[in-house]
Amino acid sequence: MSTRIVKCPNCGVFNTNREYCKNCNTLISHKKKREIKAAEVKQEQIDEAIEELENPNLAERLKQSPNAFYRAIGWIIYSVITVVSAIGAGLAWLIAMVAAG
Ligand SMILES: [Zn+2]
Incomplete structure (x- = not known):
């Protein structure tokens, strides 16, 4: 494993192989930042679809x-909600992807 030294942008302390600053707990890992950002975007799309x-x-x-x-349309929507709730976020995410085109 390679050593990564990252200077905290908040307090200037040098951190070795850490995702959060040992001094002030600021997130300093760029990879982790990207992961969190991607997860947030995904969650937003799921929330919107639901x-x-x-x-x-x-x-x-x-x-x-x-x-x-x-009434028939109402029941179809009701059924879709029930199915989506049962299957969970996986399908909701898929719907979000389809809706986003
Ligand atoms: Zn810091």
């Missing part, structure tokens, strides 16, 4: 509609 699908007012309103066509 929020869009889990619009309970829309599904409930449609299910209550006197119009059979809208």
